[in-house]
């Protein structure tokens with residue numbers, strides 16, 4: 001059982017918190033308003049700093065375009081921890097869907113790792129709609145969960161958590177160090193086009209073999 005802090009109680013954060021608590025982990029959801037709760041048993045609530053301080057693994061499920069500044073301010077709380085970044089750092093187009101990358105030629109994950117040298121940043125799960133993260137077996141074709149990060153042990157820990165969410169080992173693709181996140185972060189560029197054509201139905205940007 002791991003002590004997990006999830007920053008952000010939106011669609012992604014509350015979905016992950018529920019599923020990880022149901023899998024038996026000790027989960028705290030980092031919220032901005034103290035009265036905020038989500039459906040699901042066994043979830044604790046705290047502000048973002050207290051959530052990061054108490055956890056061994058911290059998941060960033062807040063908007064990616066402002067995450068660098070927000071998480072850098074939590075440098076002390078995140079020291080020695082695994083930071084799982086599932087966010088997408090994008091500039092919205094006129095219709096509110098992602099239109100461009102905030103860090104072309106780099107990635108949010110690389111920026112986070114540079115700003116937080118004492119933290120093991122692992123990028124994953126940003127390449128799918130939120131419902132796929134906790135129910136990968138529900139798609140007709142096995143989806144892919146990419147992993148990017150410099151620390152092999154941290155990626156093993158995160159792969160274990162993915163297993164608890166229903167991800168089979170064959171569906172998890174460790175791409176290498178944190179620089180590889182610039183490829184998976186760029187995959188967000190296909191997402192708005194798929195959503196416009198097909199609506200908000202489950203999909204993941206995956207490898208077919």
Ligand SMILES: NC(=O)c1ccc[n+]([C@@H]2O[C@H](COP(=O)([O-])OP(=O)(O)OC[C@H]3O[C@@H](n4cnc5c(N)ncnc54)[C@H](OP(=O)(O)O)[C@@H]3O)[C@@H](O)[C@H]2O)c1
Nearest residue numbers: 008009010011012032061062063064087088126128129130
């Ligand atoms: N939705 C998806 O299918 C999907 C898939 C892959 C990746 N992602 C990425 O996952 C992240 C979360 O997406 P989402 O769909 O869950 O978004 P969302 O439903 O809008 O939730 C965002 C969460 O971040 C919090 N937040 C916003 N601004 C904040 C700030 N300045 N300080 C602290 N907390 C702040 C919000 O808190 P309040 O409730 O207090 O406003 C909310 O809990 C984004 O980076 C997104 O790109 C989303």
